[in-house]
Amino acid sequence: MADIVIDRVVKEFGTFRALQEVSLTVNDGEFVALLGPSGCGKTTLLRIIAGLETQTSGRIVIGGQDVSNLVPRKRGLAMVFQNYAVFPHMTVFENVAFGLRMQKAQQAEVKRKVERAAALLHIESYLDRYPAKLSGGQRQRVAVARALAVEPAVLLMDEPLSNLDALLRLEMRTELKAVLREAGTTTIYVTHDQTEAMGLADRIAVMYGGKIEQIGSPLEIYATPATRFVGGFIGSPPMNFIKVQCSQGTARIGDAALPCPATGKDMELGLRGEDASLSPNGSGIPFDIRVVEPMGSHLLLTGSIDGQPARIVAPPIAKVNPGERVGLTVDPARVTWIDSTTGRAIAQP
């Protein structure tokens, strides 16, 4: 049992507030990704959970125990670092065994657990090598094996895949998911890569400016962003935001009419590029195409709606040309309405 409760954690560096009252609960065995652009405070939060930084105020509770003032080694967790931090002067075996050795485990137990972790990460064949002789991907595996060998209640990962090339990253991502699912470890995973977060996590906490903007399952975050930032950060292409006039519950763009929440505020229509489809007869929301990019699986159309920039995803065989005006139909259930002033989503009518 190791759930993690992050309770109103604040971190200040001098006058700079890196974290502003962040609260988050991670359930036992859950995989939560902290996702956000660089400088959003995600790594700071992870280091506070690990005990490598001290929070200015707030509490960290792991498995019911308040660990806020404990040193890292007493928190019962393991961590994978961005640059792996695999010890260069030890063999792969000794690296993986490090945590067990610190726990003064018997040699037979060390051997058994190291071999199991090594088998899980497919590094059995180079246990007697030194890390300098390994590739980046292999070192990454050693770092993960070192963390899993101690069978931690909590696993923290700080951008563990960001130093790998794209193909290897994809491969490791899939493998990591399988391995961690099997281990059932409560995991907090820091990344700036939304595909990693979407692919791996049970829930994603999107962070921005030292705050958690939204927390939810990958689908929730994607389909119903809580703020303009989340909509714009998640998804490729990012969500389009079109300023519209909403009067008496209806927003009109061209000859299209969409039901909108009647709040009387300035608002923006948040529209995902793939949630719009080309209407057969040119009716609907008018979209002026400027650039057509064939991406293989789809066409990426860049242009404008009502003079405002927008990106739309179309089927790969669609017959469209730059300079053309097409009509878009939109499912009202799949759009997001954003309050222009606060940047927050407005509840659907």
Added chain:
Amino acid sequence: MPARTSWIPYALIAPSVAFLAALFLMPLVQTIWLSFSAGDALSLENYRRMAGDLNFSLAVKNTFLLTLVVVPLQVVLALAMATMVTKLDKGRDLVLWVLTIPLGISDLAAGLAWLALLQNTGYLNSALYALGLIEGPTGWLSQETPWSLFFAIVLAELWRATAIVLVILIAGLQLIPKEFSEAAEIFGAKPWTRFTRITLPLLKPSLQSALILRTVLAFEVFAVVYALGGRNFPVLAGEAYVWQNDNQNYGIAAAYAVLIMAISLAATAVYLRVLRTRPEQLP
């Protein structure tokens, strides 16, 4: 291009090669030759006389004793100081600057400064007298007090030359990414374990450089010893000086010089072997 580049590197290093040959290699060969010659013939006479000298075994013993006490103490002190300095957030540069001031002082001046502190009418005795701990001027640096003289020399050497070890070790510590220590901390290593299992092994190349430099210089120790004890505490370099200047016997002085060189080279070889870092263990 290839034809032109073939001689340019040689031409560029030629001046320094010529400089080294004229001012370093030549005197070295001459010294070695001088030490092995009697008149115009090859001979071990100088070495025989050196080894037969009354002060010789004492000088060997003293030099080794001093090196074996001073160098380990300096490394331990420098390691402690370097670890503390690298942990400082504010005023780090100021502290480092103050700690390295002794490096800017010539060893003779350092010896004289310690003499002013420790001689019969020195500041130490004045202070002890004022506190009523001694009756009058007390000798600490005489032949009758060999241990306090030895202790004084050790103290002066520690004060004078620990900073060079410190500077090398701080440079080395800064090269070690902090993630290694953090990872060790996460996986349960206590501070002392982190120091011995992570920091020290990764600091080995710097330790090796510092030890070579300090040990070679320790075997050449002279000015501080001469200022504090004169010939009351004979050391190898001091004997070479005495034979050269007081006794005007260049051959025996050369033999001492060659002996010091041989000891230094041997010590360096030992360090290179024992503290070797295999290439695959480099970060």
